[in-house]
Amino acid sequence: MTGPVALPARDPADLAFHFETGRLCLNFTATLAERHGTSFDRWHAPGDLARWCAEAGLLAPARITDKDLAKARELREAIYRLVQARAGGKLTRPVDVALVNNWAAQPVAAPMLDGKGTSITHAARDPLAANLSAIARDAIDLVAGPDLARLRECAEHSCSVLFVDLxxxxxRRWCSMNRCGNKMKKAAFRQRQAAS
Incomplete structure (x- = not known):
């Protein structure tokens, strides 16, 4: 795999985040696209990570630094390698296991009642760390649980999104019927038209 690059002219749909994988940790790993080719990172700046957290329904961090973004990317890649290794029956890298375990040991968001005691919100002293902890815990649950047997990689040749086939x-062949499924069906249609 080559390193992720920022490509100038991309279809805006390519930059949209994936939330169809069936697992929080796989939505997280899907922020690095096209891993088998010219990969590109959907997180170009710290604000992109903040936007991903909000779209994922996690806590909204007040401020994310470049250092925070680097830590999130490091966890993302450790989770991806760990999931791939476990799904493929290969040995895991101890450094990846340790990193995921370290993040999972961090505090997660706590439920809090509002002032009237009628509705629940969630809060944490460090919202980003709480989010990364929840993601790491989900990764542990995935690699040690029954969903691992249903792990798939999108069949669209340029896509590398992992998903749980429920x-x-x-x-299920594609990470999303609206994205890759339609793309593959349109390509097959064009091939049939060209052949006839």
Whole structure:
């Protein structure tokens, strides 16, 4: 894999975050796109990570630094390697296991009642650390649980998104029918048209 690059002219749909993977930790790893080719990072700046947290329904960090972004990227890649290794029956890297475990040991967001005691919000002293802890815990649950057997990689050749196939027959091929599924079906249609 080559390192992620910022490509100048991309389809805005390519930069949209994936939330169809069936797991928080896989939505997190999907922020690095096209891992098998010219990969690109959907997090170009700290604000992109903050936006991802908000879109994922996690706590909204007040401020994210470049250092925070680097830590999130480090966790993202450790989770990806760990999931890939476990799903492929390969040995995991101890450094990846240690990093995921360290993040999982951090405090997560705590439920809090509002002033009237009628609704629940969540809060943490360090919202980003709480988010990363929740993501690491989800990764541990995935690699040690039954969903690992249903892990798939998108069949679209340029996509590398991992997802949990929760369909009844277990034959889901694409990370998202609206993204890659339609893209593949359109390409197959064009090939049939060209052949006839």
């Amino acid at each position: 369909s009844r027959p277990g034959k």
